[in-house]
Amino acid sequence: MSDGWHYAQGQKSFGPLDLSKMQEVFSKASNPRNILVWKVGFKEWKRAEDVPELAGLIYKPPPLPPDQSISPETTAAPINEAAAKWIRGLPRRWAMGGLVLGLVWSVTSSALQGSFVDPAGGHLAGLVRLLLLIVIPLCVLGFVWGTSERFYLERMTQSSARFERAINRYAWRQTGKAILCGVLFALFTHGLGLFRSFKPWDSEANITANITSISGYVWLAIPVGLLVGIFTRQNLKRRLSNENPN
Numbered sequence: 001m002s003d004g005w006h007y008a009q010g011q012k013s014f015g016p017l018d019l020s021k022m023q024e025v026f027s028k029a030s031n032p033r034n035i036l037v038w039k040v041g042f043k044e045w046k047r048a049e050d051v052p053e054l055a056g057l058i059y060k061p062p063p064l065p066p067d068q069s070i071s072p073e074t075t076a077a078p079i080n081e082a083a084a085k086w087i088r089g090l091p092r093r094w095a096m097g098g099l100v101l102g103l104v105w106s107v108t109s110s111a112l113q114g115s116f117v118d119p120a121g122g123h124l125a126g127l128v129r130l131l132l133l134i135v136i137p138l139c140v141l142g143f144v145w146g147t148s149e150r151f152y153l154e155r156m157t158q159s160s161a162r163f164e165r166a167i168n169r170y171a172w173r174q175t176g177k178a179i180l181c182g183v184l185f186a187l188f189t190h191g192l193g194l195f196r197s198f199k200p201w202d203s204e205a206n207i208t209a210n211i212t213s214i215s216g217y218v219w220l221a222i223p224v225g226l227l228v229g230i231f232t233r234q235n236l237k238r239r240l241s242n243e244n245p246n
Helices: 018-027 050-058 081-088 090-112 123-156 160-168 170-192 204-240
Strands: 004-007 013-017 035-040
Touching: 004 018, 013 018, 018 050, 018 123, 050 123, 081 090, 081 123, 081 204, 123 160, 123 170, 160 170, 160 204
Parallel strands: none
Antiparallel strands: 004 013, 004 035
């Protein structure tokens, strides 16, 4: 029975009390473990810590330290193997994406400019120039892009809350990176004079023209980054939910 408890204080005994009242007694005592207790069925008085029914009222786990409290900010994100493998493969996939973009860009720009007809130095030299000045740089940019995203997401997995925010902002983050890559690629190609050289930065008109040229790359990069970001975010979410991606 849970009722009928007596406890001793000095030479006096008090009771009978139920467990809730006994818990109040223990909470007010300086040393509740050594309080003598008795109820029907006991041959003699016992210390409270020696009675299993009462020991649970005395010993309670201490509160967790602030830095170990369980919260979304300190709990690691639950990442399955499919999602972890997808994240590890980001550098390779982005490098391949840069390679494909470079090839498409090379073919399209060369066709529009008529460079296929009679390239300077012959067709082999023209192909080498396209590989060195467009395809490979875009492949390298894609690899750097994917590597930075991989390390960022792996760092965010240490907190489920931060990882969820990272996924929700994935498309916007990729758009920002696409803009940066567009600016870098514009500086690279214009600096080498591949398509069009920068005008001297010596007048307001020339500066405006150069900035306009760079802006063209940026405007092309924005939809690419946004669409790729949305697609890859959904791809990652399918893996996190253990769905089978097509």
